[in-house]
Amino acid sequence: MTVFTLVMGNRASSSWSLRGWLALKCTGVAFDEAMVWFKRPDIKEQILIHSPSGLVQVLKHHKKDGDLLIWETLAIIEYLDELFPDAGLWPENQDARAVARAVSAEMHGGFGPLRNHMPMDLQNQWPGEGMGEGVAENIKRITDIWEDCRDQYGEGVNSC
Ligand SMILES: N[C@@H](CCC(=O)N[C@@H](CS)C(=O)NCC(=O)O)C(=O)O
Incomplete structure (x- = not known):
């Protein structure tokens, strides 16, 4: 298991999920992917297991003292930018x-x-x-x- 898990929907139809996934890929860090399936009748319950907002995506950072959850795409990108400043997620200028x-x-x-x-x-x-x-x-x-x-x-x- 890596220290990051991204819980997301299908990246071909969920642009939110694609955004966080692309940002994580750009950092070069290894991460696990967990999918939720929007067509399941119990999708809300499935998402709520992972995400307090009831929406995906959510990034889990597995830390020694527990999981840090970040459930909004822009917050995920800001967090990754702080952890991986050399990834160039935001422009330098x-x-x-x-x-x-x-x-x-x-x-x-x-x-x-x-x-x-x-x-x-x-x-x-x-x-x-x-x-x-x-x-x-x-x-x-x-x-x-x-x-x-x-x-x-x-x-x-x-x-x-
Ligand atoms: N503001 C959220 C939006 C997330 C969002 O709308 N996610 C949709 C994916 S397309 C979702 O989880 N939908 C599931 C549902 O509504 O049950 C973000 O930045 O991540």
């Missing part, structure tokens, strides 16, 4: 880091129409479906963010 945090928080709390109408699904294709109200605006905002970040801060970007 202060301005870039502030913008990265703003973008991450916007992504974290926003884009409701896109999430509702086009939930993440990396295993299937749904051509022509999901363009509900507000989705086009969300997509425009996301592509603007990407283009702006690449223009402003894309040079020499560290990708793990």
Whole structure:
């Protein structure tokens, strides 16, 4: 057993789970993965065994005096950044880091129409479906963010 376990849903359909998993992978640290299956009828009970919020993902850091649980994606990423400062999870440049945090928080709390109408699904294709109200605006905002970040801060970007 490693000192970290990430409890998560299917990374192909749970973008939250994918986020923490990618961050952990970027640190290079070994970790265990525990999956919960959203299609199970007792999914809530299953998640509550691990996570006080009743949502995944949750990172467990197994310490000598017990498990430290961190159940919010951005908190997980901040914690990993503190433990593994050389992993480059956040940009070194202060301005870039502030913008990265703003973008991450916007992504974290926003884009409701896109999430509702086009939930993440990396295993299937749904051509022509999901363009509900507000989705086009969300997509425009996301592509603007990407283009702006690449223009402003894309040079020499560290990708793990
Ligand atoms: N704010 C949370 C959001 C987590 C979240 O919404 N997780 C979803 C996964 S897609 C979940 O656990 N859903 C299970 C359920 O609602 O029963 C985070 O940052 O991790």
